[in-house]
Amino acid sequence: MSSMARAAGRVAMLLLATACAGPGDPVMPDVAPKVTVSANGGSATVAAGSTLQLSAVVTDKRGQLVTSPSVVWSSSTPTVAVVSPEGIVTATTVGQTTISAALLGTTGTIAVTVTAGAPAKLFVRTQPGDVASGMSFTAAPVVEVRDALDNLVRTASIPVSVSFASGVGTIGGTTTVTSVQGIATFSQLTLSGLAGPRSLAFSATGLTAVNTATFSVNAGPAASLAFRLAPAGGGLNSPFITQPVLDVLDNGGNLATNSALTVTATIASGGGTLTGATAQATNGVVTFSNFGVTGAGGVRSLLFSVSGLPSLPISVTPCDATRSPLLALSATSRTLAGFALRTAVVDTLTITDTNGSCTAVTNLNTSVTYVGASGWLSATLLTNPARLALRANPAALNTNTYLATVAITSGNAPTVTLPVTFNVAASITLRYGLASEKVNELDVNGTLQLAPVILSSEGAVITAPVTYASRSPSIATVAADGRITARLGGQAWIVAQTAVNGGALDSVFVTVTRTTGPVLRADVTRFDYVRNTPFSVTLSLDTRGATVGAAQFVFTWPTELGTPAMLRLTGTVPGTVGGPVIVTDNASGTTRISIASAAGMTGVITLGRFDFIPTLVGSSQFVLRHVELLDLAQVSLLGNATALQYPVVIK
Incomplete structure (x- = not known):
């Protein structure tokens, strides 16, 4: 084997070893899998009642991104928010929770904050307890603004108003409070009314209202006095048969049973002194004894008073059962002044029983005797209260001084006389x-x-x-x-x-x-006419330098067939210039007058005479009106024309 072949074999073995490297392989070492959780949209804050979509990104031990990872979602505080298998968070309660996503033995988390939703309803945090009428609650009612899931909406600044949900009365203090951090506190709220159960309703625009639990309104502190029984019967120089009994009331009209007050009666007008003028309240009721008036007969204005409360007034006429009536007038003589041929002079005097007798006066009558001229004075008795009305009429009198005497007689009291002098001056x-x-x-x-x-x-x-x-x-x-x-x-x-x-x-x-232009007028120099006395009105057109070719006018008057029904038209006489055509509608009191001339008309043109008889007394007017006013070239002259009106008074 050649050296090149041996080298190639070693390279191949090295590549195979690299491809099959395992844990701890120095060429490609393992890394910890990782789960990263994020909120779609970036913010992990969600309002109660809303949802939030979360996403999880997973990398494996090779650091490779796991496609479509099947993570397991969970919430640390499900009462705040829950999470679905798809990573959808549903918020329910204000607070914080940690949402976890687990896979490959590792977990990723995200902190989710739940805030209150939109204001939806009201809730009574502090219920009102029983309250005394006119007083404030010991514990002020407190109302919360909540969202649909009953979370306090601390961002809410909403006006909240209070009214009665049940029962009636008067709510005092501040009845509309704007919530601060979602809380409306109704401090110094007062209730006034008759004792009994009540409940309150709190409302705000766009929110579901809420009612309080039932509580009681109880009697409050003393605020006023009222008569249970008014003094009546006798009472003059002896106690009243019906002694006064007063109730001490709170400002809701309840009997203030806890009030132990002393009530004192005084005379505001009428004179005299009082007996038995003070009494003590027991369980809110003040009962007088031996209460009466010492002095002469007549009306008394009394005041029942107690420190710190408004006085209670009453007008009484005490009477004396031991004495007979004794009448007197508010003046021993009367001098009146008037003007000859003018309207009557009226005067009134009061009649009193100075003995204050409990016996009613019977068969009361008046008569007048004169010194000299007679018939000018009348005397009439008026009642409630008893008065003598005098009416001196100068319509038939000349300038002079006139004398008379008025006598008031009855079946059981001495006669009272009143000298009357009437000074009549020239009118x-x-x-x-x-x-x-x-x-x-x-x-x-x-x-x-x-x-x-x-x-x-x-x-x-x-x-x-x-x-x-x-x-x-x-x-x-x-x-x-x-x-x-x-x-x-x-x-x-x-x-x-x-x-x-x-x-x-x-x-x-x-x-x-106007200073120039045609004038439509009548020859009226007076405005008052006498009923059934005939009179005439002549209408004319003063062209005042203009040349008129054709014209039409309307004349209206208060016909007896209309309203007011005052005048009867008995005849018309047309003028001679322009060939006046007169058409009358008696039902409406309207006359139309037309004139025309091819040669033109100038100067004062008499349109016609109208004869009337006044039939009814009243007041109205004659009204003249231009309908058409043309010159020879058929150009309108109305823009500079005047039509007059005249008052009509029938006497």
């Missing part, structure tokens, strides 16, 4: 403008000044201060001297007023038109 009337100046028309910036006249009830002219006011100052203003200035198109009432001798006022009506 006045104010006339603002002449009868032909009650309705006025002004262009913008135009002025007008009307003279007011003040007359006494005897017809004498009186000089007295007069003030003026505009009801629509944006339309027309009035100066202190009575000068009226037109400001803007429209209508305004101007009022003149004086305060002497009971005062008087009167008004005029002002219509403000």
Whole structure:
């Protein structure tokens, strides 16, 4: 064998030995198998109620990656999370667990953290115990925000509100609390109401509400007084037949049985003194004895009081069973003042029994006797409480002093008399403008000044201060001297007023038109008319420089067939220019007027006369309106035209 052949054989043997190397082979030594566990997505934190997919990577003793390894999964704390054979972790409880994957005699682990899930419901951590009405709970109710698997959601900051789940009453203190680290503590929460069982409901938007266990509301500390029995019967210079009995109540209306208070009665108004004015509470009930009023008859306002509580008022009229009625008026005489021909003057006096008798007054009547002129005074008895109403009417009296005496008689009390003096001064009337100046028309910036006249009830002219006011100052203003200035198109009432001798006022009506352009108007100079007295209204169109070829207008009035039903139209007389065509609908109180002229119309065009009879008292208005207004070229003139309105008052 040649040397080359021998060398080749040695190489072949070396290669075979290398290929068959075993443990401890210095060429390819064994390594420990390894299992590496990781969470898909990188984070090993999962919310309760959710799942997390884990993966295991396994290498064998040669360091080679094992394909599709069949690892055995397990959880160190299954109450926190469990793991499926496929490596899916299902989280249930907040906490930590170690998830293991085992294969080839080795184990890989990963620490999994479980956090709370989304807020889903409320849970009462601390139940409320029994509570006294009006007081706070000894242990404040505490509510947790939990997820669907009952884990406390410490990240939750949610408003939680409290209400009654059962029973009624008043919940005081802070009734909505925002949770801090998932916990809402209702400190200083109070309940008020009648004693009995209750339960509370806690709720938050989007979460399942929770009710507390049943607890009791018990009587609380004293908060107020209330009458169980009010004093009644007799009581004047002797004890009341029905003695007062009071309850001491907590703020829920329960009898405060633990209250041992002393209640004192005092007289707030009416005079006199009280007997038996103090009493001690026993088991929350205050019973007076020998309680009465010493003094004259009449109404008393009493106060029952105890330190620290609101006083309890009551009005009583004690009476004396040993005395007969003795009537008296709140004044021994009366002087009244009025103005001639004006409205009546009314006065009222109270009637009391100064003896405070327990015997009712019978057959009470009034009468009036006069010195001189009669019939001007009436005297009427009123009840609850007893009063005498006087009504002095100067409507038929002149300026003078009038005397009368009112007598009050009864079946069992002495007669009471009241001298009455009635001083009647002269009244006045104010006339603002002449009868032909009650309705006025002004262009913008135009002025007008009307003279007011003040007359006494005897017809004498009186000089007295007069003030003026505009009801629509944006339309027309009035100066202190009575000068009226037109400001803007429209209508305004101007009022003149004086305060002497009971005062008087009167008004005029002002219509403000544009300075240029046609005006549709009526020959109305007054606004008041007398029922059943005929009058006429004539309508006209003042073209004010324009030439009108054709026009149509509407005139409305308060027809007796409509609402208000005031006027009856008895006739119409058309004008002569433009051939007016008048069409009237009496049912609606509407008249349409048409005119036309091929040659054109200028100046003041009389449209027609309308004759009316006022049938009913009331107030309304005449309304004029342009429907169409054309020049000879058929161009509309409406943009610069004015149509007026007029008040109508039927007396």
